[in-house]
Amino acid sequence: MWKAIRRGTNGHRVFLRLLVPNMLFLLLPLLVGWVIYNKTLQEMEKEVTTGNMHLLQQSRDILDRRFAEISSIATQLAxxxxxxxxxxxxxxxxxxxxxxxxxxxxxxxxxxxxxxxxxxxxxxxxxxxxxxxxxxxxxxxxxxxxxxxxxxxxxxxxxxxxxxxxxxxxxxxxxxxxxxxxxxxxxxxxxxxxxxxxxxxxxxxxDNREIQKLLGGLDLSGGGWAYITDENGAVVSEISSGTPNGRIDRGSLPGKEGSVPMKIGSRDMLVTYTTSAYNAWTYMVAQPAHVVLEKVLYIKKITFTMAFIFLAAGLLIAYLIAYRNSRPLRSIIETIMERTDGEAAAGSSGSPGSPGADAYRFIRESVSRLIDNNRELQEKMKAQAPLLQAALFERLLKGEYVSLEDHRALLQHVGVETEGNYFAVAILQLRGYDGGLNRFDLEALDVKRVMVKDILHEALGASAHWHDVAEDRIALLFVFRFAHTQHIREYLAEAAFRISETIQHRLYLATRFAIGGVHEDLLNVSRSYEEARQTLEYLLWRNRSGPMQFEELPIEHNSYYYPSDFELRLGNLAKAGDLQAVESMLQELYDINFKERRLSVPMLRLFMNEMWGTIVKMLPQVGMDERNVFEQMKPFSGDMSSFEGLDHNYRALVETYRHVCGFVGEHKKSQNVQLMDNIIRLLQDGYVDQELCLEAVADRMDISKGYLSQFFKEQTGVNFSDYLESLRMTQAKVLLADTDLPVYEIAERVGYSSSNTFCRAFKRINGISTTAYRRSHAG
Structure with missing residues (x-):
């Protein structure tokens, strides 16, 4: 009987859905306005906190990089x-x-x-x-x-x-x-x-003013304030529109970041905060609640005014266009809501009682907004590409990468193609600026660098990539696919001579062209760059112009070989647990200093002291017990009076590096197992949550979406989304076969926001509709 009644009322469904909301507008207009006002309040608070969080995170990331640079400078000086x-x-x-x-x-x-x-x-x-x-x-x-x-x-x-x-x-x-x-x-x-x-x-x-500039984009009107505290709660830097009324105990704030309302002193404040993973600093902003709600009060006035205007016309419009226009409009609006994750909730709830023109305008504005946002995002990405390319190129030259896959993926992302077998770096210096630079020299250099890059583009095309390393110096990265190093050196020498002659002829400017060695691995680009720098220093010392290759440098045997970039890369590889690469670098250092240069015992002793110093600086960074390692070092610390003792000491150093790499590897392995268990447990316990997705799980695990996706696929062999969908479909089959629950309720119980989405996914995965599946398993 109930099914017959439902079939009889299908023809009037749209009419009733349009009529009832208009009656509610007539009977409860103030209640509806109050609900809309509260929803708007929540959205405005979310908008403000999201903007504040974005600015705080941006400030945090910039300061983390700045202090990492300062740490690197201090380490080099030390x-x-x-x-x-x-x-x-x-x-x-x-x-x-x-x-x-x-x-x-x-x-x-x-x-x-x-x-x-x-x-x-x-x-x-x-x-x-x-x-x-x-x-x-x-x-x-x-x-x-x-x-x-x-x-x-x-x-x-x-x-x-x-x-x-x-x-x-x-x-x-x-x-x-x-x-x-x-x-x-x-x-x-x-x-x-x-x-x-x-x-x-x-x-x-x-300079504290540079930090305050980062926080200057926050709206601190009405007595708001923002400050940064260190891991002990001491205020590192602050900015405010007045005198801050009290401080916030970091221990009272949940998690590493978030936004919470608090009563500070006698005022209601909205507090947004985030914590740095680099140094455990907390970045915090507090704004008076009435400042955040100014826009909400304006929207409240507009909302109630518009509600009263449309009350009189609502019923008439509902009677005229209900059957003809509501069904396609509702279908389109529902699709937009699903694709925009509920951002159009207000439009969806108001669409049944709105004129057709309003619905079309809503659709047009939604699509237009998506297109504009996408275009704006693309433009921002294009604007940031040169800066990102320069930063990644700088890291490549300094040897800050550890993984070869990271090298290629990041550089290809910004348009630097590195597919090849051999690599070399050269440094082109424009002469005439060795005595210092002033404002006029810098302006002239800017023009000349542009003209020099045009010449490089004509001479080399896409076979080389270049990057400004100083006002008067340009680094060039060459990538070669052929495998004869002698031919590569001849090509580099001929190209350097040709470019130098062209610059001299067109710009009347002398140059120095220092060419580093040719190496097989992309990870050795930093080594070639260091060799090019040594070659340039020799040209500067001799006050010579023109090209010169690293192999042409006179061999010196009066000092040991352990450049700073080599030390930095060795430490990075050890902290990453890459034992094979560490042993290769250590063997290279041994061959150069113990065999090729034939250094004296005092010079080898200095070399070994610096090598042990690298380990001492690295131990706190990997979390090892320093006392245990120092105990292992004691038997070797005094045995450096002979070549045999130094050789034995070096073998002990290699063993220590092996111990460090093994410790890092075991630590990573245990962390990966624990992380995978936590992810699987979260998916199995929370798959019913409609908001559960890759981004939500990444936020809870405090890792990036990209890393989570790659890590999950490596550990399980299945994509994250496929695994989550499989969990939901398995439970859906049980509910369809063993219960009489309606499909829409089953969809909600297994984590889908609508029955339409659930039915499409069920048929795509199982090849059969939900109705047919239930019928086939009926007793």
């Missing part, structure tokens, strides 16, 4: 033999020490010229109280008068910088007077020496 040689010195201005101080200070590079985030840096020594900066030398007492921290006396300087051992320590922003100028600076400290026995410190100061 490992510089010229810096290390003054640690035991107590009388720095006696004898040859004065010349060494002058030579060391001249070698210090002013990083502030290329990185506006860095204000300055200085090196302090505990034993001599000597302070070196990029442009001068001071005693500690004199330097504290030149570089005055607010509220920090001489004793505080010693206690903070020299008496304690710091690793990647960041002091919060503090007012500093530098030669009469007032600044707000953060201070990064990396101690020299060893834990328990600090010998000095390297301090890098960062």
């Amino acid at each position: 490992g510089d033999p010229r810096i290390m040689q003054f640690q035991p010195v107590t009388e720095p201005f006696e004898g040859a020490n004065t010349y060494r101080i002058l030579d060391t200070r001249k070698s210090l590079y002013n990083y502030g010229l290329t990185n506006n985030f860095i204000f300055s840096y200085f090196v302090l020594y505990k034993n001599s109280e000597l302070v070196l900066t990029e442009n001068s030398t001071y005693g500690l007492e004199e330097f504290t008068r030149y570089f005055q921290y607010s509220g920090m006396e001489l004793g505080d300087w010693k206690s903070t910088f020299l008496e304690r051992y710091h690793t990647r320590k960041v002091l919060p922003a503090r007012d500093v007077d530098v030669r009469g100028g007032h600044y707000s600076l953060l201070t990064y400290i990396q101690s020299l020496g060893f834990p328990g026995a600090p010998q000095g410190a390297i301090a890098v100061t960062a």
Whole structure:
């Protein structure tokens, strides 16, 4: 009987669906307006918090990269033999020490010229109280008068910088007077020496104004504020439109990021926060609730006005166009809602009682908005491509990649093709700017670089990629498919000569063309780049122009071979657990320093000390027990008085690296097993959730979508979406066969937002409709 009634009322379904909402508009207009107002309130809060979260995450990522750069600079300085040689010195201005101080200070590079985030840096020594900066030398007492921290006396300087051992320590922003100028600076400290026995410190100061600029895009009107706290809760930097009314305890905020309403003092505030995985800093913004709701109040007024206007016309329009127009319009709107994940909820609920023109306008605006958003996204991606390409090229030259797949995928993503068997790097320097640069020289260089790149494009076409490494220098990456290195060197020499002659003829500009070695592996591009840099340094020393290859350099046997980029890459490979690549690099270092160069025992001892220093710096980063490794190192630390002892010491170093790689590999393996168990458990327990998807699971696991998709496929052999769909379909079959539940309820129970979507998916996977499946399993 119930089925007959349903069949009899099918013809009036659309009419009733249009009539009832209009009656509700007549009887309960204020209630509807209040519901819409609350929905709008939620959406506006979501919009504000999403915008704040995006800006905080962007600021977090930028600062993480900045402090990673500062950490790399401090590590390089701490490992510089010229810096290390003054640690035991107590009388720095006696004898040859004065010349060494002058030579060391001249070698210090002013990083502030290329990185506006860095204000300055200085090196302090505990034993001599000597302070070196990029442009001068001071005693500690004199330097504290030149570089005055607010509220920090001489004793505080010693206690903070020299008496304690710091690793990647960041002091919060503090007012500093530098030669009469007032600044707000953060201070990064990396101690020299060893834990328990600090010998000095390297301090890098960062301009707090650059951090405040990152937070400047937040709306802090009406007494809002934003600040950054370190892992101990100390405020690193802050910005506000007034005096902040109280602080927030980080422990009271759930998770690593989110947005929560809170009562701070006597005011209702909306707090958005996120935490950095790099240094555990928390980025937080608080806004008064009334500021967030200003737009909502305006929308409330518009909503109620429009509701009253359409009350009178609602029933008439419903009677006239109900049957003819409602069905196709509802179908289209429902499709749009499904594809936009419910963003059109207000349009869906209002469409049955709206005129046909409104529905068409809704569809047109929705499609138009999607097209505009897609076009805007494409334009932003195109605008960011050159910057991304430059950053990835820089990482390639520095050897910061570990995985060959990462190399090729990232570079191909930005249009740099690296398919080939052999690779070489060359550096082209424009002469005439060795004496320094001023504003006019930089403007002229910009023009000449553009003209030089046109010449490179004419001469090399797509066979080489180039990148600016300095104002007057361009690095070129050559990729070759043929396998005879002698032919490659001849080609490079001929191309370098031809390009140099063309530049001289067209621009009347002399050049130096330094060519690195030819290597088989893309991972060795950084090595070729370092060889090109050595060749260029030799040309600069000899004041020569024209091309020169690395193989033409005179062989020197008076120093060991362990360049900084080689050390950085060796550490990265060890931290990644790539034992094969680590052993290959260690064997290469052994062949060069123990066999080819035939170094003296003292020089080999210096080489071994630096090699062990690399391990000491790396142990905290991989989470190993330092005391255990130090105990293993003790038997070898004193046996370096002969070639046999040094050779034995090097073998012990290789074993230590093997131990580190094994530890990293086991750690990764255990993490992967635990991660996979957590993902499977989450899918099996939560597949009924309609919001469960790749992005939602990635957020809960705190990993990226791309990594989750690749990791899941590697571990199970099945795509993530296929696995989740299989779980839902398995349960759906059980419910269809064993229960009389309607299809729409089964769809909800297995995680689908609509019965139409569920039915299409069921037939696509099983080759049979839900009705036919239920009929075939009927008792």
